[in-house]
Amino acid sequence: MAIIEVRGLRKAYGEKRAVDGLSFDVQEGEIFGILGPNGAGKTTTVECVEGLRRPDGGSVRVAGYDPVADRDAVTRVLGAQLQESELQPKITVREALELYAACYPNPADWRALAERLGLADKLRTRFAKLSGGQKQRLSIALALVGNPGIVVLDELTTGLDPRARRETWRLIQDIRDSGVTVLLVTHFMEEAQRLCDRAALIDKGRIIALDTPSGLIGRTAGGTAISFVPSAPLETRLLADLPSVTSVRHEDGRIVVNGTDETVHAVLSLLAGLGLSAHQLRVTEATLDDAYLDLTTGPDA
Numbered sequence: 126m127a128i129i130e131v132r133g134l135r136k137a138y139g140e141k142r143a144v145d146g147l148s149f150d151v152q153e154g155e156i157f158g159i160l161g162p163n164g165a166g167k168t169t170t171v172e173c174v175e176g177l178r179r180p181d182g183g184s185v186r187v188a189g190y191d192p193v194a195d196r197d198a199v200t201r202v203l204g205a206q207l208q209e210s211e212l213q214p215k216i217t218v219r220e221a222l223e224l225y226a227a228c229y230p231n232p233a234d235w236r237a238l239a240e241r242l243g244l245a246d247k248l249r250t251r252f253a254k255l256s257g258g259q260k261q262r263l264s265i266a267l268a269l270v271g272n273p274g275i276v277v278l279d280e281l282t283t284g285l286d287p288r289a290r291r292e293t294w295r296l297i298q299d300i301r302d303s304g305v306t307v308l309l310v311t312h313f314m315e316e317a318q319r320l321c322d323r324a325a326l327i328d329k330g331r332i333i334a335l336d337t338p339s340g341l342i343g344r345t346a347g348g349t350a351i352s353f354v355p356s357a358p359l360e361t362r363l364l365a366d367l368p369s370v371t372s373v374r375h376e377d378g379r380i381v382v383n384g385t386d387e388t389v390h391a392v393l394s395l396l397a398g399l400g401l402s403a404h405q406l407r408v409t410e411a412t413l414d415d416a417y418l419d420l421t422t423g424p425d426a
């Protein structure tokens with residue numbers, strides 16, 4: 126069931142069309158990614174979903190509610206991560222959790238939440254004294270303290286070290302596993318590839334692709350590449366004629382064959398049939414990074 130429905134969403138800032146006719150559905154219980162270059166319109170889109178911005182056109186429904194007209198209802202079902210600047214530097218973790226819990230009719234048990242997010246021993250620590258990772262975990266806790274069915278996380282892991290980023294990924298998976306739908310805005314393709322069930326790739330205010338991460342990767346020209354040094358000279362035409370192969374080239378003394386998963390088996394079978402072996406064999410898969418670079422046009426001017 127679609128818990129978020131966005132239809133023909135448009136939003137301009139003066140002459141600038143930040144969002145230009147976006148439509149997508151987010152299914153209940155999934156992690157849905159919003160990806161795209163700087164200035165693509167990602168934050169504007171999620172701000173319209175959160176009810177923080179009034180769209181110029183199109184419609185948004187969150188659990189059936191209009192985020193602008195039914196602001197209170199949407200606030201109860203949707204938890205948004207706070208920007209760092211929205212918290213007082215002197216507030217303690219405990220005070221922040223208590224304060225935000227008091228704003229909701231059916232808040233979560235904030236002590237249990239602090240425990241779950243690894244903040245139990247930081248309750249008396251002031252916000253300004255928390256590390257980047259701890260601040261991020263607090264912002265997730267505050268987004269969850271109202272017991273929402275949906276949580277919006279915008280650029281959550283920017284600025285975190287690789288370990289803190291991985292811990293945050295585990296938390297996001299736990300949140301999804303507890304039944305919460307996650308709308309995740311990210312610049313990190315590895316993050317999107319690991320976490321998202323589906324993702325929309327936005328460029329210049331429009332959706333240019335919407336699919337599972339592997340579906341998006343499948344759209345790139347790269348696919349699977351197999352490279353090797355043959356044990357004896359080999360006519361590349363034989364490789365190019367294999368059914369799944371898209372290109373063959375010589376690179377630094379190696380033969381590089383692009384194709385699909387099946388190409389690996391086809392190339393090795395051909396070599397075996399010719400009595401040749403493949404030295405320094407390497408197989409590389411295209412990633413969401415490759416798909417992103419293939420499909421988007423670069424930063425907004």
Ligand SMILES: Nc1ncnc2c1ncn2[C@@H]1O[C@H](COP(=O)(O)OP(=O)(O)OP(=O)(O)O)[C@@H](O)[C@H]1O
Pocket residue numbers: 138141142143161162163164165166167168169170425
């Ligand atoms: N309040 C505003 N006033 C004027 N222009 C704005 C405003 N907010 C955003 N924009 C412009 O609208 C476009 C989309 O911005 P938005 O913040 O939605 O993009 P984004 O994809 O979230 O970018 P980033 O990845 O850099 O955060 C950009 O060109 C941006 O400069």
